[in-house]
Structures are given as C-alpha cells and as structure tokens.
Amino acid sequence: MTEETSTAPRRRTRTARAALAALSGVIAAFAALAAGELLSAAVRPESSPVTAVGGAVIDRTPVEVKDWAIRTFGEDDKVVLLGGILVLLTLFAAAVGLVARRNRRAGVAGVLVFGVIGVAAALSRPGSGPLDALPSAAGALAGAGVLWLLIGRLTGAGRGTEEVSRERAALDRRGFVLAAGASVAVSAGAGFAGRRLGASGAADAEASRAAVRLPRPSSPARPIPAQARPRVEGLSPFTTPNRDFYRVDTALVVPRVDAGSWRLKVHGEGVRRPLELDFDQLLRRDMIERDITLTCVSNEVGGPYVSSARWLGVPLAPLLEEAGVRPPSRGGPADQLVSRSVDGMSLGTPVDTVMDGRDAILAVGMNGEPLPFRHGFPVRMVVPGLYGYVSACKWLQELELTTFDAFDPYWVRRDWAREAPIKTQSRIDTPRPFARLRAGTVRVAGVAWAQHRGIRRVEIRVDDGPWQDARLAAEANLDTWRQWVWDWPATEGSHTLHVRATDATGAVQTSRRQGTVPDGATGLHSVVVSVD
Numbered sequence: 001m002t003e004e005t006s007t008a009p010r011r012r013t014r015t016a017r018a019a020l021a022a023l024s025g026v027i028a029a030f031a032a033l034a035a036g037e038l039l040s041a042a043v044r045p046e047s048s049p050v051t052a053v054g055g056a057v058i059d060r061t062p063v064e065v066k067d068w069a070i071r072t073f074g075e076d077d078k079v080v081l082l083g084g085i086l087v088l089l090t091l092f093a094a095a096v097g098l099v100a101r102r103n104r105r106a107g108v109a110g111v112l113v114f115g116v117i118g119v120a121a122a123l124s125r126p127g128s129g130p131l132d133a134l135p136s137a138a139g140a141l142a143g144a145g146v147l148w149l150l151i152g153r154l155t156g157a158g159r160g161t162e163e164v165s166r167e168r169a170a171l172d173r174r175g176f177v178l179a180a181g182a183s184v185a186v187s188a189g190a191g192f193a194g195r196r197l198g199a200s201g202a203a204d205a206e207a208s209r210a211a212v213r214l215p216r217p218s219s220p221a222r223p224i225p226a227q228a229r230p231r232v233e234g235l236s237p238f239t240t241p242n243r244d245f246y247r248v249d250t251a252l253v254v255p256r257v258d259a260g261s262w263r264l265k266v267h268g269e270g271v272r273r274p275l276e277l278d279f280d281q282l283l284r285r286d287m288i289e290r291d292i293t294l295t296c297v298s299n300e301v302g303g304p305y306v307s308s309a310r311w312l313g314v315p316l317a318p319l320l321e322e323a324g325v326r327p328p329s330r331g332g333p334a335d336q337l338v339s340r341s342v343d344g345m346s347l348g349t350p351v352d353t354v355m356d357g358r359d360a361i362l363a364v365g366m367n368g369e370p371l372p373f374r375h376g377f378p379v380r381m382v383v384p385g386l387y388g389y390v391s392a393c394k395w396l397q398e399l400e401l402t403t404f405d406a407f408d409p410y411w412v413r414r415d416w417a418r419e420a421p422i423k424t425q426s427r428i429d430t431p432r433p434f435a436r437l438r439a440g441t442v443r444v445a446g447v448a449w450a451q452h453r454g455i456r457r458v459e460i461r462v463d464d465g466p467w468q469d470a471r472l473a474a475e476a477n478l479d480t481w482r483q484w485v486w487d488w489p490a491t492e493g494s495h496t497l498h499v500r501a502t503d504a505t506g507a508v509q510t511s512r513r514q515g516t517v518p519d520g521a522t523g524l525h526s527v528v529v530s531v532d
C-alpha cells in the first residue's frame with residue numbers, strides 16, 4: 001500500500017472516533033442530569049442541576065441585563081435561559097468528551113468541575129440546605145463513570161495497547177454501542193423516574209388545592225359598576241382573567257405547596273405573641289374581598305406587567321396586632337415587615353404602610369378560585385399601592401418584623417429601592433402601535449393607575465396639539481386602575497398619540513423619562529398610527 005491510499009480511511013476513522021468521543025461526553029452529561037433529576041425529586045425540585053444553575057444565574061444577573069431579558073423575551077425569559085444553559089452544557093460536554101479521548105482522567109476531571117459548579121449553584125440559592133448539593137454531586141459521579149466507561153470502549157484503554165488490531169477495533173465498536181445504549185437507557189429511566197416522583201409530590205399539592213373551599217368574605221368587594229368597564233374593542237378587561245394575569249418571579253420551577261402541610265410563622269422584633277397558623281386556621285379567620293391592581297416595578301412605560309384581580313383573604317393588620325405588633329408611628333421597634341416564601345424569596349414592606357388602614361391582605365383567593373400555583377398558592381401577600389417586589393410575596397411562609405437597617409431583602413440587595421410606592425402611569429391599549437386607521441371617529445382607550453391615591457384625570461394629545469380630556473370610566477375603588485375612552489376625530493396622515501394621567505392628589509404624571517431601576521419607570525406612553 002502507498003501512503004495516498006491509506007491516509008484517507010485512517011483520517012475517516014479518526015474523525016469518526018472524535019465524533020464518538022464527543023458523543024460520549026454528551027451521553028455522560030445526559031447521565032449526570034438524569035441522576036440529578038432523580039435525586040432532586042427526593043431533595044427539592046430547585047436542587048436539580050440545571051434548575052440550580054439557572055436560578056443562580058438569575059440571582060446574579062445585573063438588573064440591566066434582567067431588564068433587557070424581560071423586555072426581549074417577556075415571560076419566556078425562563079425558557080430561553082434554560083435552553084441556553086442546555087446548549088452550553090451540550091457544547092462543553094462534547095469538548096470534555098474530546099479531551100477524555102486523549103486523556104481519560106482529564107475528561108473525568110472536566111465532568112467533576114461541572115459537578116462543583118452545580119453544587120455551588122445549588123448551595124447559593126436562597127432557602128437552600130446542605131442536601132441541595134446531593135443531586136449535582138451524584139450527577140457528576142454518574143457522569144464521570146459513564147464517560148470513563150465509554151471512552152475506555154472507544155480507545156481500548158485498559159486493554160494494554162493503543163494500536164489495536166482491526167478485529168479488536170470492531171469488537172470495541174460493538175462494546176461502545178452496547179455501553180452507550182445502556183447508559184442512555186438507564187439515564188432515560190432515571191430521568192423519567194425523577195420526573196414521576198417530582199410529579200407525585202406535585203399531585204399532593206394539586207389535590208390540596210382542589211379540596212379548598214373558599215369561605216365567604218365578611219366584607220365582600222363593592223360591585224364593579226358597569227360604568228367602570230366601558231365596552232371598547234381592544235381595551236384590557238377591568239378584571240384580568242387569571243390565565244392572562246402577568247407573572248414576574250425568579251422561580252424556574254413553580255413551587256407546588258401542599259396546603260395541608262403549609263404553615264405561616266409570624267415573629268421578630270416587638271412581636272409579643274409569635275403566631276404559627278396552618279391553612280385551616282387561616283381560612284377560619286375573618287375574610288375580606290377586594291379589587292386591587294398589581295404592578296411590577298419592571299414594567300416599562302406602556303408595558304404589560306400590570307393586572308387587576310378580585311382578591312379574597314385575611315386582613316393583615318389585625319393579624320399583626322393580635323401578635324402584639326405596633327407600627328413605628330405608634331412606638332413599635334420594627335419598621336420593616338419581611339415576608340419570605342417557600343423558595344427562599346424575601347421581600348420587605350414598611351410596617352407603617354401595612355398598618356395604615358389600607359387593605360393589606362394575606363390572599364388565598366383570586367377571581368373566585370384558590371390562588372393558581374403561578375400566583376402563589378396557597379397564600380400570598382397583596383398590599384395596595386406598592387410595587388410587587390416590596391409587597392406581594394407569593395408562596396408565603398414567614399413574616400418577620402425587623403428594621404430596614406438590619407436587613408436588605410432579595411431585590412434591595414440587587415440595586416432596587418427599599419421603598420417603592422407605585423408611580424402614576426397611563427397606557428393606550430387601542431389603537432395598537434402602527435395601526436392603519438380610517439379617517440373619522442377613532443375610539444382611543446386605555447387604562448391609568450395610581451393605586452391608593454386614585455386617578456382624577458386622563459388627557460390625550462395628538463402630535464403637538466393641546467391636551468384634551470378623555471372620558472374617565474367610573475372609579476371602582478382607589479386601589480384599582482381606571483379605564484378611559486376618547487373619541488378622536490382622526491384626519492389623514494401619520495399621527496402620534498400621547499397619554500398622561502393626573503392622580504387624585506392633583507399631581508400630573510411626569511413626562512421625564514426614567515428607566516425601571518431603581519424604583520419604577522416614568523415618562524409618557526405614546527402610540528404612532530397612520531390614518532388614510
């Protein structure tokens with residue numbers, strides 16, 4: 001044989017082996033994730049390796065990047081994040097496989113490095129315990145074992161020679177296929193079992209939610225007057241259906257809490273009688289029902305993170321009084337109420353605000369049903385007038401009285417303001433941006449909100465024209481948004497519509513543009529349309 005005729009097949013074999021080595025890396029990663037999934041079902045869903053790394057990434061993402069992600073991907077941001085992690089992991093796993101082909105120990109060390117990353121991420125999550133390290137650690141060991149085995153079959157390592165005969169090579173290939181197939185099958189089984197176990201934990205929570213009978217409120221919500229909800233095509237409904245209600249949280253897996261084992265602890269500074277309540281005890285307390293509009297501090301001007309619901313729950317102030325809490329304005333030592341969730345989230349609310357007579361509630365019902373899991377089942381906080389991140393703790397399990405000096409909650413450690421009342425805002429819902437309209441009367445409509453102060457006026461401006469009063473729909477209460485309608489005699493051409501609101505204190509919404517960080521966006525919403 002000449003050189004020419006023999007190099008091509010040899011090169012082809014080499015490429016094939018490299019591909020198989022890369023594949024071994026990916027199969028090892030799959031084994032690691034499957035083992036992690038199985039163990040996380042026993043520990044807690046948040047400890048599964050990819051979820052833990054994703055959560056740690058969320059915790060560390062600078063607010064500007066997080067804001068960009070929310071702007072770009074909306075509520076799909078979590079899917080994009082998990083997808084990104086899986087793609088990166090696959091690439092690294094393939095690289096580790098290639099390294100392992102040259103040096104099996106180095107490859108195994110590469111897998112273990114991923115285990116260390118997973119363990120560190122899991123332990124860094126708020127609310128984590130030492131057990132959270134287990135899924136990533138065990139996953140890394142499983143992955144290392146699989147990689148060792150597969151690369152061994154591929155290189156004939158451990159059989160004495162590097163240069164194996166053709167016959168041996170063929171045998172090894174068969175061994176590789178068997179080992180790879182077995183690894184994939186066992187991993188798939190483990191992963192599937194993990195999912196099933198996780199789902200059975202969720203099934204208990206689902207059964208407990210299905211069994212909830214919401215009590216009647218001793219103080220029902222005032223009926224929403226028909227004049228509070230004008231019927232205009234394209235206008236957001238006054239009450240947001242639960243399935244359309246915006247969702248903002250850090251949870252990569254929605255916590256599914258079993259109401260049967262749920263407890264709420266109330267303790268801390270100046271709490272003379274610490275409380276511990278289970279769900280039935282909470283349901284037996286006096287309930288109120290209120291329409292309240294929630295808003296996220298991450299909502300851009302004109303954005304979608306504002307929704308309104310009819311909440312049913314236990315008024316918070318009397319509960320705190322029962323525990324012996326006095327607000328600082330009445331000489332109490334604690335000025336911050338820290339709420340904590342089952343997923344380790346912490347939010348801080350001024351005690352004075354919670355106890356100033358507004359309808360701060362521990363909500364159990366949302367639009368006539370138990371809270372959906374995404375919105376905090378079994379119990380969440382709702383405080384009218386404050387952005388969600390300083391008030392609306394979902395999956396609530398603990399209330400601690402402390403001071404703003406002593407403790408910075410989750411978002412405050414990430415550059416958001418300690419105190420954050422909702423800013424006056426208004427939004428044009430219809431016409432949509434860049435709509436093509438007919439000349440004549442165009443119905444312009446939208447919402448305006450200044451929770452707990454109320455909206456007194458909404459005005460529209462076309463291009464550089466004068467501000468003109470919109471018709472305000474009736475006010476349901478001070479804590480909800482208010483709808484408005486304006487009939488525009490539209491003329492041909494391209495036009496820009498601006499909206500601004502005035503709250504009930506007489507303060508006009510500012511036109512000064514400010515981003516969402518640190519305490520909520522300002523500026524006027526505008527829509528450009530063309531009229532033929």
Ligand SMILES: Nc1nc2c(c(=O)[nH]1)N[C@H]1C(S)=C(S)[C@@H](COP(=O)(O)O)O[C@H]1N2
Nearest residue numbers: 246247248249250296341345388389392394
């Ligand atoms: N446990 C928990 N509660 C949370 C959050 C969170 O990330 N975790 N996010 C808060 C934020 S920023 C907002 S705006 C509201 C959103 O509530 P929603 O998702 O029901 O609309 O929940 C708040 N409560």
Ligand SMILES: [Mo]
Nearest residue numbers: 296297388389
């Ligand atoms: Mo938020």
